[in-house]
Amino acid sequence: MxxxxxxxxxxxxxxxxxxxxxxxxxxxxxxxxxxxxxxxxxxxxxxxxxxxxxxxxxxxxxxxxxxxxxxxxxxxxxxxxxxxxxxxxxxxxxxxxxxxxxxxAPAVAEVPAGSAPSPRASGEKVYASPRARLRAEENGVDIAAVGGTGPDRFVIERDVNAFVANKPAITPLAANMVKSGGISLDGIAGTGFNGKITTADLHRVSPAAVPTAAEGAASEANPGQLTRGVRRENMSGMRKAISRNMLESKSANAQTNHRMSIDMTEAMSLRTKYKALGIKISYNDIIVRACAKALKNFPIVNAFVDGGSIVYHDYVNIGTAVSVPGGLIVPVIRDADIIGLTGIADKSAEMIEKARDGKLTDRDYHGGTFTVSSLGMFDVDDFVAIINPPESAILAVGKIAKTPVVITDAEGEDQVVVRPVCNLCLSYDHRIIDGAEAARFLQKLKGYLQNPILMV
Missing domain, CATH: 2.40.50.100 (RNA polymerase II/Efflux pump adaptor protein, barrel-sandwich hybrid domain)
Structure with a gap:
């Protein structure tokens, strides 16, 4: 069977x-x-x-x-x-x-194949099955224009197929102009090959609604002419999820942010020492380790809101934002507070490789309690990141740049020196994290990064 x-x-x-x-x-x-x-x-x-x-x-x-x-x-x-x-x-x-x-969708009764679709009044709500809507979208059909043969004018896939079969033939360029210009094809006779409607036919019937050649539209008679217009592309599943999550974050969280500049001299020195030992450590690994330590000192930054409750975590799972073709994913480094710097480096390399090869599992990108997003490799000075729900905070990391800073020497004299400086921005949910608490968290983070021996 x-x-x-x-x-x-x-x-x-x-x-x-x-x-x-x-x-x-x-x-x-x-x-x-x-x-x-x-x-x-x-x-x-x-x-x-x-x-x-x-x-x-x-x-x-x-x-x-x-x-x-x-x-x-x-x-x-x-x-x-x-x-x-x-x-x-x-x-x-x-x-x-x-x-x-x-x-x-409502149940659809079988009707004879030759039955005519029920007429629909202007402005009437359209009920249609998922497959009917999918077929309409694939063929560029307004579902409201399709008559439904089901109860209460319910539109099923067969109705859309019949509508498409009866549509006048039209060239692709003319179809794009119809879609973008809202042009009705009623009464338009096609003069193209096999009776297809062309851009010339559209211009003859509704010249004001059709872009002219001078505006960048080419006609089928002049295929070599420059064509410029709009292009529509369906969102991927990943892009839809990013869109949905970001809108949810901005609407649900009372998001605000603090910024702080960090002298990365000692962090760079630490990385150099590891490299001399043949151990590959990235700056992002060092920052993740510093965050893991600081989050244990400030558990509220590692918590999240659940209705009228605050949920605290005994563990620290840090997500690291990774750019992949078509979007962004956030694989999670679990137990970042106990696996140490080399453990974080190994896990981070593994996650990034799996992410870019599309081999992450559901567990790999769920369960994070805090996120680090770095754009320093793209020469970005600093930026504001959007919180990844249900988490309550995210750290945006800019590039490390040689910057003149003022220091005070042993004699109390101020001097201008050049130091490698990194700009950090903490976005946090003000519903549970107060401004002073967020500032103290950044101070603690700064202390770890400028004195990395404290977190090794």
Whole structure:
């Protein structure tokens, strides 16, 4: 009997995943436990194995599709097996997928294929299934323009497919102009190849709404002419998660910040000594170690808000922000307060390598209590970072730069000398961390970095 393959849930907060690559084609044999497809969540790109053996009879969502969790994405069964019953209706599903679909949309009654969609009044709220909305987005269709054949004009995938099939043929450039200019195609006759609507047709009917060649738009008759306009690209799962988390952070936290400049002379000397011993230590490792020590002195900075409570941690797990193609992830160095500087360096190198290879697990990037974000390698002097919820603080680290500073010598005389200085900015949640407490935390951090022997 054929089996449905569903979009798996990877992580507690996952709501949808992106299919990035099918490793088997329709009609190929699949063995249980062998790689079947690759998917991207909000943080990871992972390979998923088949749960059953058989033939890949049908791929319901091609690579590139964003699919809600538990929704069907493929069917595996015996060669030639009739799977029409599984594919009937708008959402082919079994088990939990059935439950998810029933929660996501009202039940849709079967209607004869020739039934005309019910008319929709102007401004009427549109109800549609997830797959119908997905198909509409893929084809650049306004879902409100599609008539629904379901109860209460509910739009299903079949309605969108029928709408797309009846749409007038149009060139890609003209389609972009229609989308950006809000142009109606009603009554426009195409003069292009096979009756396609071209930019010339749009300009003839609605010249004010269509950019002219002088404004940078090219026509199909002059393909060599410079074309400039807009480009739309769907957010990746990772970028959506970053957007959602940053908005949540700014709306939920009373975020403010303090800045402090640190003389890194002794920290640089410490790193040089480790290097002479053949031990690779980065400046970021030293800063993470200093933060771990300071957080033990100031547990409120290592805590977070949960409703009307403050949750304190007996451990220190420090996230280190890592830039990867398409976004930013924060792998966590666990027990940073007890593994020591070399332990932090080893774990940091391991996490960065796993992050850039897309091999982090769910555990690797969850459970942080504080975050360090460094942009010094990009020549950034200083910056303000946004707190990574549910944490209550994040440290932004700028570059180490030779800077003139004033020091007082043994005789009490002031002198101007050049020192390597790093600018730090602590963003913190003012709901639980007071300004004076944040300042004292930075002072303690400064003491560790300027006297690193205290934290080794």
């Amino acid at each position: 054929a089996s449905i393959v569903i979009m798996p849930k990877q992580g507690l907060m996952m709501e949808e995943g992106t299919l990035t690559n099918w490793l088997k084609k329709e009609g190929e044999e699949v063995a249980a436990g062998s790689p079947l497809f690759e998917m991207e969540t909000d943080k990871l790109t992972i390979t998923m194995d088949a749960e059953v053996s058989g033939t890949l009879l049908k791929i319901l969502h091609p690579a590139g599709d964003v699919v809600p969790i538990t929704m069907p994405i493929a069917v595996i069964g015996a060669p030639g097996e009739d799977i029409s019953a599984l594919l009937g209706g708008d959402t082919a599903s079994t088990g939990s997928a059935d439950e998810a679909a029933s929660e996501a």
